[in-house]
Amino acid sequence: WKVVIFEKGPEIGKRKCLVREGQKCPPCKTCNLLCGWGGAGAFSDGKLTLSSNVGGHLADYMDESHLNELISYTDSIYLSYGADPVVHGTDNNDVQEIARQAKLAELKLIHSPIRHMGSDKSYFVLKKMYEELAGSVEFYPKDPAESLIIDNNEVKGLVTKKGKVIDAKYVIVAPGREGAGWISEEFRKHNIECENNAVDIGVRVELPASIMEELTSKLYEVKLVYNAPTFGDDVRTFCMNPYGEVVCENYEGVTTVNGHSYADKKTEYTNFALLVSNKFTEPFKEPIKYGQYIAGLANMLSGGVLVQRYGDLLSGRRSTPAKIADGTVTPTFKGAVPGDLSLVLPYRHLTNIIEMIEALDKVAPGVASRYTLLYGIEVKFYSSRVKLSNELETEGVKNLFAIGDGAGITRGLIQASASGVYAARVICERH
Known part of the structure; x- marks a missing residue:
């Protein structure tokens, strides 16, 4: 038997992105930051969170010892292909002290040791994996799966965008966040049940690295959750990038914001997302379209990504190029257009984000500076969760x-990779 991979984007060596070269996002029909061998992980910040309590929901499908073994095995694979051996956030005294400070501000610290590859090194690690597999796995770039072939409640294969009809005894669907909309629609067509995850929508914060340095020097990434008092919604920090830069991504024609940091290239700023989680009930069934709609409003106003000073947001005024230039933070993403996020985000989201920023300021004074930059919109497209067996x-x-x-079951490199290892083991046992 053989393994065949169909991919929406190109081979990893042919993935080129103008944004990574400091140019404006065109945007491309197929976003090379997200699509191609290695998926979004190839150009991500390359954080490997080495804990079972962050990065996904795999603990719902197996016991903790099994999941920890999977994470350890997956981490060893990354190490064998060149990931940095250094692990951040292992000093228990540091963790306890930051957790204590967080509690005083009514924030909850979610701790995980982190191995950081960086957006530059992550690419080369995955490129080595590609080169290792190239001789034994059939890989078809720029030809994604378009539909599944299912007969009598059993998968029989798939049809690709270019019209290839593939017979297969086993099919693993792994479209990434970029393909979350496709998997929802395709599974709905075949009556495969999906349920709503929380919808995560928010902004990316950029500020001087010195403000967060006391935290990031000890943990690298600080994951904090706050139950915002006005509406009782959870707001969390996500994807913290010390000395990094803000970038944009393109999801099916909608431009969103993200952040990267590099192993060898440093800026004087730190960026992180603030995401508001809302869990919708019936009759709501379109979490991905909801996120695209909110991001689309920012695109409509700015042509892409909006940026606003925190002080201007509080004052009810739009930011202008002159105001941004007068501030102490120079945007690392040059393609962002100054504007007003209150014309894009719902009032509930804005209130939650403002309350979170004020809480963070108690742990890291300076977060709530009027010069802090907020970019919008950041959306995480993993909002439909496929119902799966163990x-x-x-x-x-x-x-x-x-x-x-x-598939809505992971939200990070390690658990996403581990889920693939697990599915492969199950198939090998059956075969």
Whole structure:
């Protein structure tokens, strides 16, 4: 038997992005930051969170010891292909002290040791994996799966965008966040049940690295959760990038914001996302479209990504190029257009974000500076969760597996990778 991979984007060596070269996002029909061998992980910040309590929901499908073994094995694979051996956030005294400070501000610290590759090194680690597999795995770039072939409640193969009809005993669906919309629609067509995850929408914060240095020097990434008092919604920090830069991404024609940091290239700023989580109930069934709609409003106003000073947001005024230039933070993403986020984000989201910033300021004084920059919109497209068995097989369709962020069961490199390892082990045992 053989392994065949169909991918929406190109081979890893042919993935080129103008944004990474400091130019404006065109945007491309297929975003090379997200699509191609290695997926979004190839150009991500390359954080490997080495704990079972962050980065996904795999603990819902297996016991903790099994998951920890999977994470350890997955981490060893990254190490064998060149990931940095240094692990951040292992000093228990530092963790306890930061957790104590967080509690005083009514924030909850979610701690995980982190191995950081950086956006530059992550690419080369995944490139080595590609070169290792190139001789034994059939890889078809720029030809994504378009539809599944299912007969009598058993998967039989798939049809690709270019019209290839593939017979397969086992199919693993792993479209990533970029393909989250496709997997929801395709599974709905075959009556494979999905449920709503929380919808995560917010902004990316950029400020002087010195403000966060006391925290990032000890933990590298500080994951904090706050239950905002006005509406009782959870707001969390996500994807913290010390000395990094803000970038944009393109999801099916919608431009969103993200952040990277590099192993060898440093800026004087730190950026991180503030995401508001809302769990919707019936009859709401379109979490991904909801996120695209909010991000689309920012695109409509700015042509892409909006940026606003925190002080201007509080004062009810739009930011202008002159105001941004007068501030102490120079935007690292040059393509952002100064504007007013209150014309984009719902009042509930804005209130939650402002309350979170004020809480963070108690732990890291300076976060709530009037010069702090807020970029919008940041959306995480993993908002539909496929109903799966404990073997990650779809309920009701035999031999069809769904893994990773696109299936709504993970939200980070390690658990996404581990879910693939787990599905592969299940298939090998059956075969």
